[in-house]
Amino acid sequence: MMRKEIMLINAVERIALDTIEMVVENPYISQTATPGQFLHVSVEGYTLRRPISIADINSENNTITILFKIVGAGTAKLATLSPGMSFDVLGPSGNGFQIEGNQKSTILLIGGGIGVPPLYYLGKKLAEKNTEIISILGFQTEVNVFYEEKFSKLGKTYIVTNDGTYGEEGFVTDIIEKAGDFDSYYSCGPLPMLKAITAKLKDKPGMISLEERMGCGVGACMACVIPTDEKGGYKKICSDGPVFHVQEVSL
Amino acid sequence: MMRKEIMLINAVERIALDTIEMVVENPYISQTATPGQFLHVSVEGYTLRRPISIADINSENNTITILFKIVGAGTAKLATLSPGMSFDVLGPSGNGFQIEGNQKSTILLIGGGIGVPPLYYLGKKLAEKNTEIISILGFQTEVNVFYEEKFSKLGKTYIVTNDGTYGEEGFVTDIIEKAGDFDSYYSCGPLPMLKAITAKLKDKPGMISLEERMGCGVGACMACVIPTDEKGGYKKICSDGPVFHVQEVSL
Amino acid sequence: MTNLAVNLPGLKLKNPIMPASGCFAFGREYSKFYDLSKLGAVIMKAATGTERFGNPTPRVAETASGMLNAIGLQNPGVEKIIEKEVPFLANYNTQIIANIAGSTLEEYEKVAAAFNQTDHVHALELNISCPNVKEGGIQFGTDPRMAAKVTEVVKKASQLPVYVKLSPNVTNIVEMAKAVETAGADGLSMINTLTGMQIHLPSKKPLIANKTGGLSGPAIKPIAIRMIYEVKQHVSIPIIGMGGVSSAEDVLEFLLAGASAVAVGTANFNNPYACPEIIDALPDTLKRYGFDSVEDAIGKGIVQV
Amino acid sequence: MTNLAVNLPGLKLKNPIMPASGCFAFGREYSKFYDLSKLGAVIMKAATGTERFGNPTPRVAETASGMLNAIGLQNPGVEKIIEKEVPFLANYNTQIIANIAGSTLEEYEKVAAAFNQTDHVHALELNISCPNVKEGGIQFGTDPRMAAKVTEVVKKASQLPVYVKLSPNVTNIVEMAKAVETAGADGLSMINTLTGMQIHLPSKKPLIANKTGGLSGPAIKPIAIRMIYEVKQHVSIPIIGMGGVSSAEDVLEFLLAGASAVAVGTANFNNPYACPEIIDALPDTLKRYGFDSVEDAIGKGIVQV
Numbered sequence A, B: 001m002m003r004k005e006i007m008l009i010n011a012v013e014r015i016a017l018d019t020i021e022m023v024v025e026n027p028y029i030s031q032t033a034t035p036g037q038f039l040h041v042s043v044e045g046y047t048l049r050r051p052i053s054i055a056d057i058n059s060e061n062n063t064i065t066i067l068f069k070i071v072g073a074g075t076a077k078l079a080t081l082s083p084g085m086s087f088d089v090l091g092p093s094g095n096g097f098q099i100e101g102n103q104k105s106t107i108l109l110i111g112g113g114i115g116v117p118p119l120y121y122l123g124k125k126l127a128e129k130n131t132e133i134i135s136i137l138g139f140q141t142e143v144n145v146f147y148e149e150k151f152s153k154l155g156k157t158y159i160v161t162n163d164g165t166y167g168e169e170g171f172v173t174d175i176i177e178k179a180g181d182f183d184s185y186y187s188c189g190p191l192p193m194l195k196a197i198t199a200k201l202k203d204k205p206g207m208i209s210l211e212e213r214m215g216c217g218v219g220a221c222m223a224c225v226i227p228t229d230e231k232g233g234y235k236k237i238c239s240d241g242p243v244f245h246v247q248e249v250s251l
Numbered sequence C, D: 001m002t003n004l005a006v007n008l009p010g011l012k013l014k015n016p017i018m019p020a021s022g023c024f025a026f027g028r029e030y031s032k033f034y035d036l037s038k039l040g041a042v043i044m045k046a047a048t049g050t051e052r053f054g055n056p057t058p059r060v061a062e063t064a065s066g067m068l069n070a071i072g073l074q075n076p077g078v079e080k081i082i083e084k085e086v087p088f089l090a091n092y093n094t095q096i097i098a099n100i101a102g103s104t105l106e107e108y109e110k111v112a113a114a115f116n117q118t119d120h121v122h123a124l125e126l127n128i129s130c131p132n133v134k135e136g137g138i139q140f141g142t143d144p145r146m147a148a149k150v151t152e153v154v155k156k157a158s159q160l161p162v163y164v165k166l167s168p169n170v171t172n173i174v175e176m177a178k179a180v181e182t183a184g185a186d187g188l189s190m191i192n193t194l195t196g197m198q199i200h201l202p203s204k205k206p207l208i209a210n211k212t213g214g215l216s217g218p219a220i221k222p223i224a225i226r227m228i229y230e231v232k233q234h235v236s237i238p239i240i241g242m243g244g245v246s247s248a249e250d251v252l253e254f255l256l257a258g259a260s261a262v263a264v265g266t267a268n269f270n271n272p273y274a275c276p277e278i279i280d281a282l283p284d285t286l287k288r289y290g291f292d293s294v295e296d297a298i299g300k301g302i303v304q305v
């Protein structure tokens, strides 16, 4: 159940261009969160909270890892915080990836840019079940790449950059054939990428994590809806998602 | 000349109820400011700057002491800052106390509450000229009292509290007779106090430091005017003051 | 003991605090954070005649000390609200206010009549900020005659007390208030959001898909206070105040300006506990400024000329 | 090289940035911080027919991301401004805009005529937010007929281009803009402040002595952007935009919404270097979002329907 919790910052590191990895401590969140859930982060001086995915959890140390890119005022402010300081979050928020029944299957993880982080904790949890994992991680250019090594420990990992400055050149969709066969996929990244992937993989079962600008982050304000059909049906990304089965939503 | 300067915080101490003494470092301000001038302090997250008087200067160390009372959001925020942090100010701002020609005379300093601080640096400067100094410092109640010892080193010092919990009971005006003869006076404190003092001491030359809510703090917005007569004349407290000869303004 | 209770037409409020319409849906989400019985009342999300999907996304943007929203009255329609949401809220010991909206007079009438049939709803809040599709989009909320007309229609359709929610996007708020008072309003609710816009630099177009959105949050508080202060002197019906409230001090400022109760909107988003925390802080805040009760403070900031 | 220049009626601006009226007096104070020749233009503090003392203090209050002011047009009167202030500003390589105000049509006429006699003033900004004392305090700025009337009078009294400064406290800003365009305005200046109030809890009365004050600062930016965006589509005269600008990104947002130049008010108070810093940052900001010149960006955020 979502709660308002204080996160104590243990470590802050810049791991790629404008990309911050932050390790924060909180017993409740670290014991209850599942892959694909997010934290709704309060940033001092700003009206609205910022949704940030959970990238990893170390439940022995009660720590949670988040990764965020500095794109605007809120993330810039968050990046100025240092160990010993704290911030409050609502969390764990939303519904994450369903990972039951994946034993003995092969799973494809497809992450784009700052959509990569939630797939890491998912991958770790799948790896615990001895699922075979293939990862395709797309970035704009070399300086944006992160977590290659971590994903490599989970299984075969392809890095692709749009300009070919690192790994393969092109888009994540260009690599899918090369990656070999798999049973189902999980993906998180920018909307055009998700559209391309779900179109290409329309015969495979998949789950995708979506983004939308949020008001409340708890399901009360209707800011973050996504249509489910042409007839006015909808889901709320903050509370029904952010992770959906591909068939559930219409992108 | 006023500049925009960064003040590095050296020390922060709570010296009375909700009253903070802060020692900040800045070469330019410490070399140029005179008693009665103020700093126009920027507080992160707030639209307007806060005027705070200079309470002391140590020009060898390049440090300035300010004293402020936590009365609202801005001063509360300022009080959370700690040594090593910094804030920016416009300063030295305004025109301070004129202290020429006071040699061999006796000066009465009359301070009320958070109006006491600027009188301390004034007193120190007067003392350097071997002026004889008598101080009357008024506070609401015992827990508000500060700087008694420091003023005592400058000369005879009377503390008066409204409720008599410390020093004499009553108002600063009740003590003036007792204080003995003097040639001129300097005063800073709440408006009702200044009105009472200037009425009582109308035959003595005096200078008073005034407060008003400020917009720009540099003389451009006309927020902080004080009438000088009944005919529409006025002065700007931020740039013509905050210190005025008693006759210059009509309270 | 500081007395927080306020009695208004149709509403016995144990305290003057209620979540604002559209910022609390129908209470389910926030009921996971605290017991809704703590609240003086709950104002439900706008109800329209039939289900509405609302506007395309993005629907919200952040602004300095505020936010823009253009949800577009997304709601399941009055029937489903009566069937599913009112019974849920009726489980709590609080008062229920139904916010009603529509694109035509007939739709307002239908929604008002529907709520009149049900128990547990204690008052209507009449949202007149919606564009009137029949009359070519002119807002009910910016023309005093239209506002009076819709008030009359709703009053006729329902026995429940009607609080007309005024739009601040008008030249003369007092004129609007007097028009709806004359038309039979039992109270006023003010203010709704101010129409604003943000342009998204990377895409070079309005960030909100609907282009304009309603500005709410602390940024608009001075406008709300001014309007309530002005209106209070010209009407004799009570005012539910709102616009940027996020602390007990804010609540007292609204009471002093002339509000009899206070709704909290945007503040719930940053702090889901905003309402109960304000309620807990209110007795001390009132006491600090010399008031024994909420009713004591109402309108006490108004300087008579 | 990014081209910052903009040519508007009467104004050859080397860059689109100018301090807003009333936030910069006549430039003397800020000339101690930087060379005023850096500015595209300077809009002077309002001039009235004769000297005015203005309102009692307190005249300003702080609000969330904004402030209230009720200075009350304190100024030395048009004669003294022409005699002492214009010559001072004429020392700088910048354009001078005179903001004119009055309580009657005759006063507006007198002030406009006086500036017409002098060199160095390049344009007038017509402040119509003042209450019209003759007509019982109705603001010139909230009634389209009155606004048109005062525009006509000022146009007749002066050969200088006239930028009419619109008040946002109206139901229909487009109607106001069209009325003054038809009456002969050469440009628009928008927005002036929104009427607001703050109640001071300890004294239980409005903090500002005048009770109400004008709300300015980042809080009102979304309202300014919305109004400029709406008006731009309905007039063919240029707009000087203002309301909460404090960065080069804000300037670009105003340009995209339809402003041709941008004034900076409240931001000067926290940062006396606000204008020159924005001017320095503007070329990079324009480039980052794909613009080679200021003129390129004007109105580019408007989505055609």
Ligand SMILES: Cc1cc2nc3c(=O)[nH]c(=O)nc-3n(C[C@H](O)[C@H](O)[C@H](O)COP(=O)(O)OP(=O)(O)OC[C@H]3O[C@@H](n4cnc5c(N)ncnc54)[C@H](O)[C@@H]3O)c2cc1C
Pocket: A038, A048, A049, A050, A051, A052, A053, A054, A067, A068, A069, A070, A071, A072, A073, A074, A075, A076, A114, A117, A118, A210, A211, A212, A213, A214, A242, C061, C062
């Ligand atoms: C479920 C979810 C999980 C996310 N996880 C991550 C993550 O792990 N790491 C990461 O770097 N980013 C993540 N994002 C995106 C992140 O929320 C935005 O980058 C961030 O809110 C931008 O804030 P800002 O203040 O820097 O930008 P500003 O543009 O100043 O923000 C202004 C407003 O817009 C909102 N906003 C701006 N961009 C986005 C966006 N892409 N999605 C949603 N709201 C946005 C902000 O929250 C804020 O309310 C996630 C978004 C969602 C919806």
Ligand SMILES: Cc1cc2nc3c(=O)[nH]c(=O)nc-3n(C[C@H](O)[C@H](O)[C@H](O)COP(=O)(O)OP(=O)(O)OC[C@H]3O[C@@H](n4cnc5c(N)ncnc54)[C@H](O)[C@@H]3O)c2cc1C
Pocket: B038, B048, B049, B050, B051, B052, B053, B054, B067, B068, B069, B070, B071, B072, B073, B074, B075, B076, B114, B117, B118, B210, B211, B212, B213, B214, B242, D061, D062
């Ligand atoms: C020339 C001058 C010198 C001063 N020196 C000192 C000093 O040395 N120590 C000290 O504690 N205080 C001093 N003050 C008063 C101090 O400026 C206020 O207490 C402070 O601004 C309050 O800020 P706040 O954010 O805590 O209060 P808030 O009430 O939240 O402030 C809101 C706004 O009102 C203004 N304001 C509130 N009270 C005052 C006031 N009394 N005078 C002017 N503006 C006010 C603030 O600056 C701000 O713009 C001085 C004031 C002036 C004019």
Ligand SMILES: Cc1cc2nc3c(=O)[nH]c(=O)nc-3n(C[C@H](O)[C@H](O)[C@H](O)COP(=O)(O)O)c2cc1C
Pocket: A215, A221, C020, C021, C022, C023, C045, C046, C069, C071, C073, C099, C127, C165, C191, C192, C193, C215, C216, C217, C218, C220, C242, C243, C244, C245, C263, C264, C265, C266, C267
């Ligand atoms: C996301 C959102 C949705 C809203 N929906 C409604 C609504 O359905 N009906 C209504 O009358 N007001 C609606 N409002 C306006 C609020 O009820 C309130 O009047 C306004 O937000 C000002 O209060 P605040 O500043 O506390 O948010 C909505 C406001 C927000 C922020």
Ligand SMILES: Cc1cc2nc3c(=O)[nH]c(=O)nc-3n(C[C@H](O)[C@H](O)[C@H](O)COP(=O)(O)O)c2cc1C
Pocket: B215, B221, D020, D021, D022, D023, D045, D046, D069, D071, D073, D099, D127, D165, D191, D192, D193, D215, D216, D217, D218, D220, D242, D243, D244, D245, D263, D264, D265, D266, D267
């Ligand atoms: C202290 C102050 C004084 C002002 N005086 C005037 C004035 O004399 N004439 C005028 O047209 N506008 C005046 N204004 C309005 C500003 O010119 C500007 O339109 C408004 O403040 C919005 O811009 P901002 O948010 O950048 O401040 C004044 C604003 C402030 C804050």
Ligand code: FES
Pocket: A213, A214, A215, A216, A217, A218, A219, A220, A221, A222, A223, A224, A225, A236, A237, A238, A239
């Ligand atoms: S953000 Fe409010 S419903 Fe999702």
Ligand code: FES
Pocket: B213, B214, B215, B216, B217, B218, B219, B220, B221, B222, B223, B224, B225, B236, B237, B238, B239
């Ligand atoms: S504060 Fe602006 S003139 Fe003094």
